[in-house]
Amino acid sequence: MTGRPLEPDGTPGSPATGPTAGWCHLRVLGRVQGVGYRLSCQQVARQLGLVGWVRNLADGSVEVLAIGPDAALADLVAWCRQGPPLAEVERVDVRQGPAGTAPPAELAPFPDPFSAR
Numbered sequence: 001m002t003g004r005p006l007e008p009d010g011t012p013g014s015p016a017t018g019p020t021a022g023w024c025h026l027r028v029l030g031r032v033q034g035v036g037y038r039l040s041c042q043q044v045a046r047q048l049g050l051v052g053w054v055r056n057l058a059d060g061s062v063e064v065l066a067i068g069p070d071a072a073l074a075d076l077v078a079w080c081r082q083g084p085p086l087a088e089v090e091r092v093d094v095r096q097g098p099a100g101t102a103p104p105a106e107l108a109p110f111p112d113p114f115s116a117r
Contacts, residue, residue, distance in 0.1 A: 022096065023103040024073045026064040027057075028080055030090035037062050038116040040084040041076075045114040048072040055117035065107045066114070070099065 028037070033056050041054045041064060050068040057063050066076050073096070083089045097103060 021068050022070050022073055022099045023052075023065065023067045023101070024077060024097070025095040025103065025107060026062075026066075026077065026080055027093040028062040028064065028083070028089060029060075029092070030083075031086075031088035032062045032083060033060055035086035036084045037087050041080065042114055042116040044079050045076055048075055050076060050114055053115045053117050065103060067103065 038054045038056065041062070045052065045054070045064075045066055048068065050066045050072055052064065052066040052068075054062060054064045064076075064080060066073055077092065077094055081089055081092050
């Protein structure tokens with residue numbers, strides 16, 4: 001026993017994915033590719049202790065999945081609305097799940113620590 005929360009499949013998870021963890025799925029639109037958005041987002045999410053990923057989409061937007069405590073998720077969403085200095089964020093679409101629920105399976109896997117894809 002590792003003392004860490006378990007994932008839905010019974011494997012040890014991250015402290016960020018315990019029963020009090022929620023999740024958020026973001027789509028960030030604007031000038032958000034080629035400006036260091038993914039790396040900066042990854043660094044912020046790791047500092048907040050979140051699990052998940054960030055990736056560029058073919059349409060020029062950025063997609064983020066984060067799992068962790070509600071306060072840390074709120075901080076990440078607030079950061080995503082600003083982004084790094086060279087970004088020009090026009091809009092952030094947010095879909096959130098309550099604590100104790102898992103993100104939709106199509107958004108898996110949920111790496112620990114937070115990764116940039």
